[in-house]
Amino acid sequence: MTSKNESLHVDSYERTWIIASIILVILFFIAITIAGTMMGIQVPGQVGRVDPNTVAQSGEFAEPGLRELAPGKYEAHVLAKTWSFDPREITVPKGSTVTFYVTSSDVQHGFKIQDTNMNVMVLPGQVASLTITFDEAGEYPYICTEYCGLGHAAMFGKVIVTD
Amino acid sequence: MSASTKYEMTASDKRFIGWHMLFAIAALSIGSLFGPLQTFEHAGWDIYAQPWFQALFKSYYQGLTLHGVLNALIWTTFFITGFTTFTVIYGLKRRLRYPIVNHVGWWMMVVGLVTAAIPLLLDWATVLYTFYAPMKAHWLFYVGLTLVVVGSWIEGYGFYLTYYAWRKENPGVRTPLMSFMGVLNMVMWQIATIGIAVEILFFLLPWALGLTKGVDPLLTRTLFWWTGHPLVYFWLLPAYLSWYTMLPKQVGGKLFSDSLARLAFWLFLVLSVPLGFHHQFVDPGVPQGWKMVHAFLTFSVFLPSMFTLFTVTASLEIGGRARGGKGWLGWIWKLPWGDPSVAAQLLAGILFMFGGIGGLINASYNINLVVHNTAWVPGHFHLTVSSAATLSFMGISFWLVPYITGKKLWKPKLALVQVWLWFIGMVIFSNAMHVIGLLGAPRRTPLGLAPYIPEEWSGHLLRIGIGGGILFISVYLYIIIMAVTALSKKVPADEQVEPPVAESLHDPQQTPAWLDRWAIWLVIALALLAIAYGPQIVDQLMHMGATSPGFKVW
Numbered sequence: 165m166t167s168k169n170e171s172l173h174v175d176s177y178e179r180t181w182i183i184a185s186i187i188l189v190i191l192f193f194i195a196i197t198i199a200g201t202m203m204g205i206q207v208p209g210q211v212g213r214v215d216p217n218t219v220a221q222s223g224e225f226a227e228p229g230l231r232e233l234a235p236g237k238y239e240a241h242v243l244a245k246t247w248s249f250d251p252r253e254i255t256v257p258k259g260s261t262v263t264f265y266v267t268s269s270d271v272q273h274g275f276k277i278q279d280t281n282m283n284v285m286v287l288p289g290q291v292a293s294l295t296i297t298f299d300e301a302g303e304y305p306y307i308c309t310e311y312c313g314l315g316h317a318a319m320f321g322k323v324i325v326t327d
Numbered sequence: 328m329s330a331s332t333k334y335e336m337t338a339s340d341k342r343f344i345g346w347h348m349l350f351a352i353a354a355l356s357i358g359s360l361f362g363p364l365q366t367f368e369h370a371g372w373d374i375y376a377q378p379w380f381q382a383l384f385k386s387y388y389q390g391l392t393l394h395g396v397l398n399a400l401i402w403t404t405f406f407i408t409g410f411t412t413f414t415v416i417y418g419l420k421r422r423l424r425y426p427i428v429n430h431v432g433w434w435m436m437v438v439g440l441v442t443a444a445i446p447l448l449l450d451w452a453t454v455l456y457t458f459y460a461p462m463k464a465h466w467l468f469y470v471g472l473t474l475v476v477v478g479s480w481i482e483g484y485g486f487y488l489t490y491y492a493w494r495k496e497n498p499g500v501r502t503p504l505m506s507f508m509g510v511l512n513m514v515m516w517q518i519a520t521i522g523i524a525v526e527i528l529f530f531l532l533p534w535a536l537g538l539t540k541g542v543d544p545l546l547t548r549t550l551f552w553w554t555g556h557p558l559v560y561f562w563l564l565p566a567y568l569s570w571y572t573m574l575p576k577q578v579g580g581k582l583f584s585d586s587l588a589r590l591a592f593w594l595f596l597v598l599s600v601p602l603g604f605h606h607q608f609v610d611p612g613v614p615q616g617w618k619m620v621h622a623f624l625t626f627s628v629f630l631p632s633m634f635t636l637f638t639v640t641a642s643l644e645i646g647g648r649a650r651g652g653k654g655w656l657g658w659i660w661k662l663p664w665g666d667p668s669v670a671a672q673l674l675a676g677i678l679f680m681f682g683g684i685g686g687l688i689n690a691s692y693n694i695n696l697v698v699h700n701t702a703w704v705p706g707h708f709h710l711t712v713s714s715a716a717t718l719s720f721m722g723i724s725f726w727l728v729p730y731i732t733g734k735k736l737w738k739p740k741l742a743l744v745q746v747w748l749w750f751i752g753m754v755i756f757s758n759a760m761h762v763i764g765l766l767g768a769p770r771r772t773p774l775g776l777a778p779y780i781p782e783e784w785s786g787h788l789l790r791i792g793i794g795g796g797i798l799f800i801s802v803y804l805y806i807i808i809m810a811v812t813a814l815s816k817k818v819p820a821d822e823q824v825e826p827p828v829a830e831s832l833h834d835p836q837q838t839p840a841w842l843d844r845w846a847i848w849l850v851i852a853l854a855l856l857a858i859a860y861g862p863q864i865v866d867q868l869m870h871m872g873a874t875s876p877g878f879k880v881w
Contacts, residue, residue, distance in 0.1 A: 170839045172586050178637055185633035189626045196622065196692045200615075205693040207608045209615040215874050246880050267611075271878050272459045272544060274700050278767040278779075281696045284609045287544045288461060289872045292611035305779040309700035309769040311455055313462075313880025314386060317776040 208284050208292045211265070216288035219243070220269045230254050230262075238262045242306075244273040244286045247315030249306065255324040256298060262323075263295040274309030277323060285310065298325040333825070334420040340412075341731040343429070345813075347409020348728055350437065351402050352809055358397025359802040361390035366756065366795025369774045369788045385450040387773040388881055393447055395456030399712055401440060403562050404475060406720050408436070408482045410565050411509040413727065414572075415486045417826055418506030424492040429485035435478030443471025453881040455771065457555070458531070460547045463877025466535035469527050476520050483513035501835040501843050504585060505828070508568040511592050516561045518852060519600050522553025534877060541873040545612045549867060552603035553860065560599040560628075562712045564592070566719035570639045570672060573723075575829035577669050578662050580646025583638050585831040589842040591631035591638070597852045598628040601859030608695045617863050618692060624859060625690035632683055639676070642829070667742035671722025674750040675715050678757075682710030685761070700771075703764025706757045714753055721746065721805055728812055729824040736824075737811040745808065748801035756794025759787045 174182070199205045219225045220243060228241040229251045240262050243250045256262060266275045266286050273286040277296065284292040298304070308319035361384075364374050368387060374380050375387045384390055416423065423429055445467055446452040452464035490502070490510050502510075526547050533539045571588045575581055582588065604621035607613050647658025663669050685707040688694055698704065729736050736742060763784055764770070774780050774788060841847070 170841060172590070172839055172842070173584075173833070173837070174587070175584065178584065178587065178641075181637045182630075182634065185630055189629055192687065192691065193623060193626055196694065197619075200619070200693050205696070207615060207618060207693055207696065208611045210612055213612075213870070213872050215872070217874060217876070246878075271462050271880055272548075274769065276700070276767070276769070281693075283696045283699050284611065285607070285700075287548070287611060288875050289543060290545055290611040292609075307767075307769055307777075307779055309772075310459070311388060311391075311771040313878075314388070316388075317772045317774070318778060320777075320779045 205281060206294070208294055211291040211293045213289055214267055214291060216267070216269050219267055220245070224265070225267055225269075230256065236260050240264050242266045242275065242321075244268045244275060244308065244312075244319075245270050246313050247308070247319040249275075249308075249319065249321040252321040253324065254321070255326060257326050258301045259297070259299060260325070261295060261297045264293060266292045271312050272310050273312050273319070275306060276309045277304050277306045279304060282306075283309070298323065301325045301327045334417055336416060336731075337422065339426075340416055340422065341733075343426075343433070344409045344412050344727075345731045346433065347405050347412065348724065348731070348809075349813075350440070351405035351409065352724075352806060354397045354401035354405060354440070355802065356806045358394050358402060359799070361394040362398070363795040363799035364390055365394070365773075366791045366798075370792025370795075371775055371785070371788065372792065373773070373775055375773070386453065386881060388455070388771075389447075389450050389453045391771065392453050392455050396443065396447060398717075399456055399562075400472075401475070403712065403716065403720075404479055405436065405440075406724075407512070407561065407565050408433075408479055410720070410723065410727070411486065411513060412482070413731075413826075414505040414509035414568065415489055417828075418503035418509070419489065419493045420503075421489070421493055421496075423485055424489040425485060428488060429482050432478045432481030432483070432485060435481060436475050437478075439471045439474025439476075439478055441471070442474060443468050446471075450881070457551060459551070460531060460534075460542045460544050461875035461878050463535055463879060466532060469532045469535055473524070473527050473532070476524060479513075480517055480520070483517055486510050486513055501585075501838055504582070504588060504831070504835065505568060505572040507589065507843070508564065508572065508592055511596055512561060512564040512568070514849070515557060515564070515596050515599050518856065519554050519557030519561065522550045522603070523555075526550035526554075539873065541875050542877075543867070543871045543873050544875055545610065546867045546871055548607065548610065549603070549613070549864065552606040553600070554603075555606060556603045556625075557599040559708070559711060560595055562716040564595060566672075566675065566716050567591075567635055567639075569719055569723050570635070570676065571642070572829050573827045574639070574669065574672050575642040575646060576827035577666065577672075578643055578646035579649050580642050580644070580829070582829045582831040583641035583645065585833060585835045586838045586842055587634055587638050589838060591634040593842065593848050594631040594634075595628070596848055597855060598624060598631070600852070601856045602628060603860075604863075605690045605692075605695075608692060609699050612867075613863065620859060622690055622692040624855075626687070629683070629687060629690075636680070643673075645832070665743065667736075667739050667746055668722045668725040670743055671725065671746040671749075672719050674746060675718035675722065678710050678718070678750065678753060679715035681757075682707060682715060685710065698764055700769060701764035702760045702768040702770050702774075705770050706760025706764055709753060709757050709760070714749075714757075718746065718749055718753075721749070724809060726824050726826065728809055730826055732813050733817045733823060734812050734815050735818045735822065737808055737815060741804065742808050745801050745804040748797055748804070752794045752797030752801055754794075755790055756798060759790035759794060763787045763791075 228243045268288045276283040304323040446465040452468035602624040647661045650661040652658025652661035
């Protein structure tokens with residue numbers, strides 16, 4: 165009963181299709197690698213742990229907000245909690261580079277600044293960090309993108325970029 | 328060549344499958360109440376805010392939780408275990424080896440469903456179907472989900488025992504394709520659900536019962552997504568099974584390549600699980616390098632889907648040409664579009680092409696920053712679980728339910744209208760969801776209450792409501808058609824529906840034996856899982872911060 169032939173028969177059209185699919189996937193992967201490494205479009209990694217039970221009382225998140233490190237360079241600590249962000253508003257001049265550090269003192273939240281590449285999960289116990297440059301003046305709402313309870317839909321703040 | 332494809336299934340086996348269908352469709356009928364209400368809310372008509380409605384259901388989020396759990400977890404799992412029971416018995420042409428095992432599994436699933444339904448309906452578990460800690464549901468919710476999953480495992484053991492008995496009775500014979508695919512999906516599911524089982528049994532349940540003080544949100548998320556993505560393949564593979572092994576017969580074609588079909592499924596076994604970090608690309612605490620590894624693995628699992636697209640299309644083409652179709656694309660119009668079961672699955676396949684493209688975008692590491700947790704994501708997975716899987720399942724049930732009940736499908740023309748309504752509703756809904764997602768609208772949010780939604784989006788939000796309304800009509804038409812079919816009079820034996828079983832263009836015995844051996848593929852699957860998840864799970868366990876107490880925020 166068993167066939168002696170152990171090699172896989174592949175139709176020639178089928179082979180072309182498979183090779184094309186593999187090349188396509190490799191090209192896509194190269195593209196995201198270039199965007200990630202050479203163009204610096206990165207996702208968050210490991211920053212460090214905090215204790216969600218005490219994070220609002222001591223340490224950098226006890227007084228969240230904007231801090232100027234050098235002209236045009238800022239860091240912003242944002243504390244997410246049900247159902248608001250602290251601070252609710254951040255104002256920076258046009259062209260500023262801001263490194264955000266975001267954590268939660270209760271449940272999971274999301275932190276997404278509209279029209280930018282800032283879009284991270286906010287987990288209690290972890291600090292999410294990304295750096296964003298604001299090249300155009302305007303208002304950029306930041307919104308909670310993860311269900312966090314009854315007040316979730318109203319949880320937002322804004323970055324004001326001045327001329 | 329195997330003899331006749333016919334097999335007379337016993338009445339009790341048919342009844343057992345029928346119970347699965349009944350519960351699956353019952354869950355769908357309740358879960359589908361809420362989806363449209365969410366879309367209406369987006370469009371500006373908030374029924375959740377009505378006092379009479381609030382007397383029954385407390386919030387948008389309770390509705391969303393019921394929609395997700397009942398449709399994505401219960402409708403799918405109950406349908407799939409029932410359909411897999413069919414593929415094992417009918418494909419192997421033998422009864423279950425130990426029916427008691429399957430029955431125990433089934434009852435566990437039912438008890439689990441009831442146990443989870445109580446806290447869900449009482450608003451004690453409004454945590455959505457991802458139940459991210461430290462949001463804490465009532466412990467009954469976790470117990471119920473566990474019983475459903477473990478029950479499905481035990482049904483799986485019943486399939487394995489049956490398959491093992493068949494192998495001993497049929498040495499050297501290639502496993503019939505539909506049974507092979509059905510069993511493989513259960514094996515993949517059992518590897519995949521290790522994550523959620525560990526999450527609930529070791530962390531969430533002890534914590535919900537008050538035995539432990541805290542949980543680590545990152546670790547529990549990681550364990551959830553170990554299961555969460557392959558869950559999608561658990562939904563999709565039974566649809567693929569039908570497209571490969573049944574649909575070609577329904578259109579008068581033949582399966583183009585038995586070997587490639589098996590190879591694709593082995594790749595799904597190996598690649599479906601070790602890629603969950605692509606749901607955690609924007610999570611803090613997971614190193615970028617591991618996210619990149621999982622991005623690559625997610626791209627790899629795109630390949631067996633591409634094989635499937637080729638083989639299924641080629642198999643359909645054989646049918647279209649046999650029916651007189653000419654030219655490059657002329658065969659498409661010759662397919663039996665008037666058959667609601669065929670139309671449902673063809674339309675499901677078309678929607679799924681867009682789902683697949685969107686899925687590649689989601690999997691693309693940094694491009695995910697644009698779409699993560701936006702309305703794009705539910706827009707996407709309504710093309711996968713709610714179209715590729717659900718619309719195919721509807722198509723399958725148009726012959727499966729008549730077959731197991733000995734009835735005739737009630738009003739096939741109406742069924743055809745129903746599947747087209749699903750297609751049209753889904754195109755409108757899903758397109759608008761993708762668009763507002765790209766504009767920045769979050770998912771899981773009653774957008775009518777969100778103060779940051781600009782006025783200019785109202786056109787898209789209206790389209791979401793219109794799409795949802797059409798889907799609402801479609802799903803209840805489906806439920807009515809199923810109910811009337813099941814309650815109608817039995818038809819004479821010579822008019823009974825025959826399950827479609829596609830022949831392969833080549834004798835399956837020509838398929839290499841290594842495509843019908845389990846050990847090596849299982850070893851590769853587990854090894855890849857250990858490589859892709861092992862280091863991170865160990866690291867997260869060693870640095871575990873079980874600091875989060877529970878919160879009830881609804």
